[in-house]
Amino acid sequence: MLAVGRDPDRLGALEVEARAAADVGDATAGDVVATAAREHLGGLDGLVNAAGVVAFGPLVDTPDEVVEELFLTNVVGPLFMLRRVLPLLEESQGFVVQASAVVAEQPLPRMAAYSASKAALSAAATALRTEPRRSRVQVYDVRPPHTETGLASRPLAGEAPRLPAGKDPAAVARRVVDAIEAGQHDLGPEAFG
Structure with missing residues (x-):
């Protein structure tokens, strides 16, 4: 497994075969990932695009740079990444998981830009399914x-509304792995129980 993230110290603490420090918002991050995958793993079987940032509050109060960062991290960066690693995935006949969110199909007020960014990623995944x-x-x-990833406690702007207890990240990850094994390409919120 190749772990990729912005923080080299956090990456160093992971027990994985290989690591690559890269920021998904950098168009060249995919080149770093492709190189590391070839050098350390001999290729790439799958890509899980799970980077994300969130912001809360009315759109009118959301700074331009926050809207830009939401789309860069949640949509543009994952597409940059996929463009660079797709040749490796074609070699292995691998897979791509685009981790969006429930707000892609159930947008919430005070989360307009975040909801829109996740909907855009979901739309890209649907279109890419045939490409x-x-x-x-x-x-x-x-x-x-x-x-419960802690994302809501680290917003780019605003304060998180009161949220019910979230799903266990390990259970969500297990469900995604089960979907890959079963060939279930479209996993909406109802699929997580």
Whole structure:
């Protein structure tokens, strides 16, 4: 397994075969990932695009740079990444998981820009499902309900509303793995129980 993240110290604490420090918002991050995958793993079987940031509050009060960062991290960066690693996934006939969120299909007030960014990622996954079909790359659109990742406690702007207890991240990850094994390409919030 190749773990990728912005923080080299946090990456160093993970027990994985390989690590690559890269920021998903950097268009060249995918080049770093592709190089590390080839050097350390001999290729790439799958990509899980699970980077994300959130912001809360009315759109009118959301600074331009926050809207820009939401789309860069939640949509543009994952697409940059996929463009760079798709040749490796075509070689392995691998898979891509685009981790979106329940707000992609159930947008919430005071989360307009975040909801829109997640909806855009989900739309990209739907469109991409047919693009690499000849190369047999499988594309999964995953939209879990609120999950206790700590994301809501680190917003780019605003304060999180009172949220019910979220799903266990390990249970969500297990469900995604089960979906990959079963070939379930479209996992909406209802699929997470």
